[in-house]
Amino acid sequence: CHFFPLFPPFFFQVSRVMGAVKSQTQPRMFSRGIQTVTLIPGDGIGPEISTAVMKIFEAAKVPIQWEERNVTAIKGPGGIWMIPPEAKESMDKSKIGLKGPLKTPIAAGHPSMNLLLRKTFDLYANVRPCVSIEGYKTPYTDVDLVTIRENTEGEYSGIEHVIVDGVVQSIKLITEEASRRIAEYAFEYARNNQRNSVTAVHKANIMRMSDGLFLRKCREVAENYKDVKFTEMYLDTVCLNMVQDPTQFDVLVMPNLYGDILSDLCAGLIGGLGVTPSGNIGANGVAIFESVHGTAPDIAGKDLANPTALLLSAVMMLRHMGLHAHGKKIETACFDTIRDKKVLTKDLGGNSKCSEFTAEICQRVQDLE
16 A cells, blocks of 8 residues: 655645655655765756755755766667666665756767656656746746656657658557556645645547546546546647636646646746756655756856756755755745845846855855754
8 A cells, every 4th residue: 555654734834835745655754864865967057056056955954965976878788778877876775866957969879868867767757836936027926836747658658660761650658557656646746735636638539548548547546536626628728728827727647748848838837947846756765856947058157057946946855855944944045035136147037146146045044044
């Protein structure tokens, strides 16, 4: 049977924004000592924003130690692409990772690094809370929703072949097990984070067998969660309704491709990928939290990057680890800095450097002591 940890009453207030993400199969019960987190700085601006997060964590006296690892793909036995053994060993041991943006080399046959990480650690659920940030003006002000994306199959299974010259077939793989697992995760997430409803996003009217199976599993799981309202909606209808009034949505669960597109659309509602956190939940208690924006090579090394997305992903990570007070303090300092509008990076509407924005958050963290 599945076991889910209970959380103290204050947990629900502090986890509302970034969302407390827990492993479906094996909750992380961290002791009070210093915990190790695998840090994958990434490429481009990755090292800069990773340094910013580490400085803010130090200011907040977060009881974790970083184990830095590189994840450039290497060819293993039989020519199979894999991440370096030392990176895998670190993740297998720590179970928790924080990852900056990774570039995928254009070389023929080179796999997407993000895809490789997902497959290596069976990161089956991508969780992205999208919440309007006070003081950062966008056309929408009251967005507060979470997209939960099945991360392992669908159109991203990577099964493609040429039938005859000029005709290519790509296979969409949907399984009962993966569909049930992501549906259970979505409903557990809704229940544990005091969310009211789960919407299954699909196109079962067209793809009757594949999306039909996904939808059927969602309906079956919903029967066990009568306290959470369940609705189902076509993907195109969701997109239409989302841009008209995003406040009607709460938790949305969907297959891989739909989740890839819809989660970015939702990020656009609150200001873009530069302010959107993301977590990936895997089997055996593994979780990797990440910034989902690109490597921005044009500004790399120039102290211009915005570390907000990685920082808020790190806040998600702290809540996943049970370090709620530290997460709340860092989140408050970050949001207060943005609301104050005095020290902001260029993409947030200011003229400050990454190091200045980081120092301001550090100061506010210390002031909250």
